[in-house]
Amino acid sequence: MSLxxxxxxxxxxxxxxxxxxxxxxxxxxxxxMLTAYPQTKTYFSHWGDLSPGSSKVRKHGATIMxxxxxxxxxxxxxxxxxxxxxxxHAFQLRVDPANFKILAHNIILVMAMYxxxxxxxxxxxxxxxxxxxxxxxxxxxxx
Amino acid sequence: MxxxxxxxxxxxxxxxxxxxYEVVGPAAISRCLIVYPWTQRYFGGFGNLYNAAAIIDxxxxxxxxxxxxxxxxxxxxxxxxxKATFADLSKLHSEKLLVDPDNFKxxxxxxxxxxxxxxxxxxxxxxxxxxxxxxxxxVASLRKQYY
Numbered sequence: 001m002s003l004x005x006x007x008x009x010x011x012x013x014x015x016x017x018x019x020x021x022x023x024x025x026x027x028x029x030x031x032x033m034l035t036a037y038p039q040t041k042t043y044f045s046h047w048g049d050l051s052p053g054s055s056k057v058r059k060h061g062a063t064i065m066x067x068x069x070x071x072x073x074x075x076x077x078x079x080x081x082x083x084x085x086x087x088x089h090a091f092q093l094r095v096d097p098a099n100f101k102i103l104a105h106n107i108i109l110v111m112a113m114y115x116x117x118x119x120x121x122x123x124x125x126x127x128x129x130x131x132x133x134x135x136x137x138x139x140x141x142x143x
Numbered sequence: 144m145x146x147x148x149x150x151x152x153x154x155x156x157x158x159x160x161x162x163x164y165e166v167v168g169p170a171a172i173s174r175c176l177i178v179y180p181w182t183q184r185y186f187g188g189f190g191n192l193y194n195a196a197a198i199i200d201x202x203x204x205x206x207x208x209x210x211x212x213x214x215x216x217x218x219x220x221x222x223x224x225x226k227a228t229f230a231d232l233s234k235l236h237s238e239k240l241l242v243d244p245d246n247f248k249x250x251x252x253x254x255x256x257x258x259x260x261x262x263x264x265x266x267x268x269x270x271x272x273x274x275x276x277x278x279x280x281x282v283a284s285l286r287k288q289y290y
Contacts, residue, residue, distance in 0.1 A: 028268075036272040052268040105252055109259045109271075116260040121177035122195050124256075128178055 001129055008075050010126035015072045017118055018111065025110045026065025027058030033106040040099055068107070071134050078137040090141040097142065100135035107131065145280050147222055154273040159219050162261055168208030171254040173198045179249045185242055211250070218281050226284045233288035244286045251278040 003011075018025065031052030034041050047056045067085065074081035089095050108127060112119045119127075176183050177195045186192060189203040198204055214232065221228040236242045255274060259266045266274075 032268045032271050035268040036275040038272075105255075109256050112256045112260040113263060113266065116263070119260070120195075121174045121199070124174065125178045 001132065003075065003126075003129055003133055007126040007129050010123050011072055011075060011130045014118065014123050014127065015069065017115060019069060021114060022065045022069055023062035025107075025114055026063070026068075027061035028052075029103065029106040029110045030061035030064060031057045032110065033103050036106070037102050040102060043093070043095060043099075064103075068134065072130075075130070078133055079140055082134070082137040083140070086138050086141040089138055097135065097139040100138060104128070104131035104135060145223075145225070151273045151276065152222060154270050155219050155222065155277050158258065158262070158270070158274060159216055161265070162258060164209060164212050167254070167257050167261055168210075168212035169205035170208070171250065171257045172208040172211060173201075173204050174257060175250045175253040176204065178253065182246055182249060185240065215281065218277070218284075225280050226287055229281070229284040230288060233285050236285060237289045244289055247282040247285050251282055254278065
């Protein structure tokens with residue numbers, strides 16, 4: 001399910017709306033994931049406070065979302081662009097790739113919350129495909 | 144056996160009292176058919192599903208969205224017994240409709256997204272978690288009679 005030109009332009013255009021709120025939305029998405037999908041907390045037990053408003057959660061959510069934004073700017077080259085992050089996730093963090101889908105769902109949900117009118121089904125499908133491609137590129141180095 | 148706290152019960156009741164069924168049902172199902180187009184395979188008799196606009200305007204899709212939401216309301220009214228309440232529905236989906244049960248998750252994901260957009264700030268992380276739990280129980284119950 002590769003990205004068509006339309007998908008790419010949908011993602012790039014929608015992201016320009018997201019960009020100013022990206023850090024906040026990232027924190028929201030991560031916080032929700034940890035609350036609604038408690039199995040994901042296992043990767044962050046060293047943080048202590050995993051409540052949605054915690055500063056560590058908000059900061060890390062912002063970090064993640066900023067990386068997503070960078071990926072949008074490298075949408076034609078996701079595998080190459082994400083090579084280092086893939087190394088990190090594969091060899092150090094060793095996050096089960098199934099969790100990428102869970103986080104993607106939460107990112108999408110937060111997008112719908114923040115942009116109820118703009119996040120139409122057509123934009124949704126392009127963003128869903130983009131996040132899947134991103135997850136795929138991120139899991140490249142796993143095996 | 145699913146255990147519900149008082150907070151969870153009231154949260155689910157609140158959600159169902161706040162959402163507009165006529166908006167949420169059709170929006171969730173049309174979003175599912177657009178975002179996951181392979182789900183259209185189950186709606187051959189619905190007429191024009193050619194593109195997103197057609198799906199959103201399709202009255203049969205909208206009507207079915209309402210049917211699905213009423214089904215979920217049934218689960219909410221029988222929260223302590225969703226598995227038994229949905230036994231017949233599960234058989235229907237498995238034996239008559241022949242729906243791949245993995246699709247249930249796709250629809251409930253879309254439902255969560257639509258409800259989040261509808262409720263905005265009220266859909267806090269805690270409310271979200273409860274709703275996700277409720278939907279997971281619904282999906283598990285619908286999968287139960289598949290053999």
